[in-house]
Amino acid sequence: MTTNRLTVSGLSTCFPTEDGLVRSVADVSFGIAPGKTTAIVGESGSGKSVTSLTLMRLLPKTARAQVEGSARFVTRAGTEVDLLTLADAPMRALRGNELAMIFQEPMTSLNPVFTVGEQIAESVRLHKRLDRSAALAHAKRMLDLVEIPAAAQRLHEYPHQLSGGMRQRVMIALAMACDPTLLIADEPTTALDVTIQAQILVLMRRLQAETGMSILFITHNLGVVAHHADDVVVMYAGRVVESAPVRPLFASPAHPYTQGLLACLPGKAHAAGQPRPKHLFAIRGQVSSPLAPPPGCAFEPRCDQAIPACAQAVPPLVPTDESRQARCIRVPSVERNAA
Numbered sequence: 001m002t003t004n005r006l007t008v009s010g011l012s013t014c015f016p017t018e019d020g021l022v023r024s025v026a027d028v029s030f031g032i033a034p035g036k037t038t039a040i041v042g043e044s045g046s047g048k049s050v051t052s053l054t055l056m057r058l059l060p061k062t063a064r065a066q067v068e069g070s071a072r073f074v075t076r077a078g079t080e081v082d083l084l085t086l087a088d089a090p091m092r093a094l095r096g097n098e099l100a101m102i103f104q105e106p107m108t109s110l111n112p113v114f115t116v117g118e119q120i121a122e123s124v125r126l127h128k129r130l131d132r133s134a135a136l137a138h139a140k141r142m143l144d145l146v147e148i149p150a151a152a153q154r155l156h157e158y159p160h161q162l163s164g165g166m167r168q169r170v171m172i173a174l175a176m177a178c179d180p181t182l183l184i185a186d187e188p189t190t191a192l193d194v195t196i197q198a199q200i201l202v203l204m205r206r207l208q209a210e211t212g213m214s215i216l217f218i219t220h221n222l223g224v225v226a227h228h229a230d231d232v233v234v235m236y237a238g239r240v241v242e243s244a245p246v247r248p249l250f251a252s253p254a255h256p257y258t259q260g261l262l263a264c265l266p267g268k269a270h271a272a273g274q275p276r277p278k279h280l281f282a283i284r285g286q287v288s289s290p291l292a293p294p295p296g297c298a299f300e301p302r303c304d305q306a307i308p309a310c311a312q313a314v315p316p317l318v319p320t321d322e323s324r325q326a327r328c329i330r331v332p333s334v335e336r337n338a339a
C-alpha cells in the first residue's frame with residue numbers, strides 16, 4: 001500500500017460566535033495519494049473552504065477557531081508532519097513551497113500594486129533563494145508553463161490588465177513556482193466561463209502529470225469531478241456523507257444526497273447506462289444552520305428515503321466495501337453484512 005501524501009483524520013473546526021458555537025467541520029477524514037486528486041464536493045456552506053483553510057492554517061486568528069483531529073503530511077524528503085500542530089515557522093516554510101493553495105478569486109491572492117513577474121519572482125526568491133534576475137527568469141518560465149502567450153511581455157503587467165482566465169493562470173504559476181507536492185485548489189474555476197474553466201482544469205491535470213503533485217480539489221460541481229478526480233469526498237453540513245473512488249461513486253452513489261447531486265447533473269457526466277433525467281432535478285429544502293444542527297442525520301429533513309430512525313442520531317460513517325464509505329443508516333455496511 002502506498003503512503004498517502006496527506007491523511008486527514010477526525011478533523012473538526014468550530015467557531016465561537018455570539019449566537020453559540022458554529023460547528024463548520026465535524027469529524028472529517030480522507031486521504032490523498034501521491035500524484036492523485038481527491039475532490040471535496042458539497043453545496044454552499046458544507047464546510048469545504050473551512051476544511052482547506054484549517055489544513056493550510058490560514059483561518060483568521062480573530063475567528064478563534066477550535067480545531068481537533070490530525071492532518072499527517074509526508075514531505076518530499078519523506079518526513080511526516082501534522083499540519084494542525086506543526087510550529088508556526090516550519091508551517092510557513094511549507095506553505096508556498098511544498099504546500100500551495102489557489103482560490104476561486106485570484107484578485108484576493110494577487111497584489112494589485114506589483115507586476116505578475118515581481119510577485120512570482122518574490123515568492124521564488126523567498127523559497128528557493130535565487131537572486132533577482134534568476135528569479136525573474138524563473139517567473140517567465142512559470143508563465144510559459146501555464147501557457148500564457150507572450151510571457152516575456154506579460155511579466156511586466158499588473159493583475160488588473162489581465163482577463164479572469166489569465167489571472168487564474170498566473171495564480172497557478174504562482175502556486176507552481178515552488179514545485180508543490182500538494183496543491184489545494186478551492187473552487188479554482190468557478191468564476192470563469194465554461195470554456196476557460198475546462199482549459200484551466202486540463203492545465204492543472206497536465207501539471208500534475210509532469211510534477212507528480214497531489215491535488216485537493218474543492219468544488220460544488222460534481223460534474224467537473226468526473227473527469228478531474230481519482231477519489232471523491234461528498235460533504236454535507238460539515239460532515240463527510242460519502243467517500244469513494246470516482247468511477248464507483250458515479251456508477252452507484254450510495255448516499256441519498258450523492259444520488260440527489262448526481263440527478264442534478266445535466267446528462268453528460270451521468271453514469272453510463274443510467275437514464276438521463278428529463279428535467280434538471282433540484283434537491284428540495286436547504287442545508288440546516290450549523291448553529292442548530294438536527295439531532296439525527298443532517299440530510300434527513302430533505303431526504304425522500306428517510307425513515308423515523310434517521311432523525312434520532314447522527315449515523316456513523318461506515319465502510320460499504322473495501323474502498324468506499326457512507327454515512328446513512330439505510331446503506332448496509334460490510335461490517336453489518338459480515339455480522
Ligand SMILES: Nc1ncnc2c1ncn2[C@@H]1O[C@H](COP(=O)(O)OP(=O)(O)OP(=O)(O)O)[C@@H](O)[C@H]1O
Pocket residue numbers: 015017022023024042043044045046047048049050051063220290
Ligand atoms: N469565521 C467564521 N465564524 C463563524 N462561522 C463561520 C466562519 N467561517 C465559516 N463559517 C461557517 O462555516 C460554514 C462552512 O463554511 P465554508 O466557507 O467552509 O463553506 P463552503 O462549503 O466553502 O461553501 P461555498 O461553496 O459557498 O464556498 C458556513 O456555515 C459558514 O457560515
Ligand SMILES: [Mg+2]
Pocket residue numbers: 048049050186
Ligand atoms: Mg468555499
